[in-house]
Amino acid sequence: SAVISQKPSRDICQRGxxxxxxxxxxxxxxxxxxxxxxxxxxxxxxxxxNQGSEATYESGFVIDKFPISRPNxxxxxxxxxxxxxxxxxxxxxxxxxDYNEQFFGPGTRLTVL
Amino acid sequence: QQQVKQSPQSxxxxxxxxxxxxxxxxxxxxxxxxxxxxxxxxGPALLIAIRPDVSEKKEGRFTISFNKSAKQFSLHxxxxxxxxxxxxxxxxxxxxxxxxxxxxxxxxIKP
Numbered sequence: 001s002a003v004i005s006q007k008p009s010r011d012i013c014q015r016g017x018x019x020x021x022x023x024x025x026x027x028x029x030x031x032x033x034x035x036x037x038x039x040x041x042x043x044x045x046x047x048x049x050n051q052g053s054e055a056t057y058e059s060g061f062v063i064d065k066f067p068i069s070r071p072n073x074x075x076x077x078x079x080x081x082x083x084x085x086x087x088x089x090x091x092x093x094x095x096x097x098d099y100n101e102q103f104f105g106p107g108t109r110l111t112v113l
Numbered sequence: 114q115q116q117v118k119q120s121p122q123s124x125x126x127x128x129x130x131x132x133x134x135x136x137x138x139x140x141x142x143x144x145x146x147x148x149x150x151x152x153x154x155x156g157p158a159l160l161i162a163i164r165p166d167v168s169e170k171k172e173g174r175f176t177i178s179f180n181k182s183a184k185q186f187s188l189h190x191x192x193x194x195x196x197x198x199x200x201x202x203x204x205x206x207x208x209x210x211x212x213x214x215x216x217x218x219x220x221x222i223k224p
């Protein structure tokens with residue numbers, strides 16, 4: 001399976017600021033995804049990061065709040081904009097490989113004060 | 114129809130016992146059913162997965178049982194060990210990588 005890294009691993013931010021999370025994969029992958037996971041909760045898909053085109057957002061998530069870049073087949077970024085305490089969460093990127101398998105990065109733990 | 118219902122929410126099992134977590138789904142178009150294991154502070158790790166053309170898949174101490182007619186699938190952990198203590202998520206998808214997630218089960222194995 002692909003090896004996925006995320007930066008930063010954690011951060012504490014002030015409300016109203018923005019944070020960009022990076023996701024790097026050690027091999028080229030077609031599908032990359034961004035998820036949010038509240039502590040003790042299940043995963044919620046934010047968007048599918050499409051290489052060379054705009055991301056596809058799930059209901060309840062908008063590009064202005066969560067802009068995503070996917071400049072190539074091994075890298076993507078998620079920005080959490082104009083943060084509020086409600087954005088405190090774990091943000092995870094994942095990649096899709098053969099046969100529907102998805103593999104996850106270690107996550108970025110975000111705390112907004 | 115898109116939901117995957119997972120139970121129990123939490124589970125305590127003695128070391129050496131069998132841990133069983135159940136999931137049920139509605140959408141018969143689902144054709145891929147993975148289980149993920151997540152330790153605190155880590156991302157979910159793909160543990161084992163099954164497709165509806167088989168009724169059981171075993172990998173080491175982990176077994177998925179799949180009942181297509183009942184639209185249910187379950188994870189069995191044999192000879193449960195303290196290192197198995199984690200949160201387990203079931204999921205389902207329709208061959209399009211869009212995973213529908215269960216709510217998760219927090220498993221504690223008592224030494």
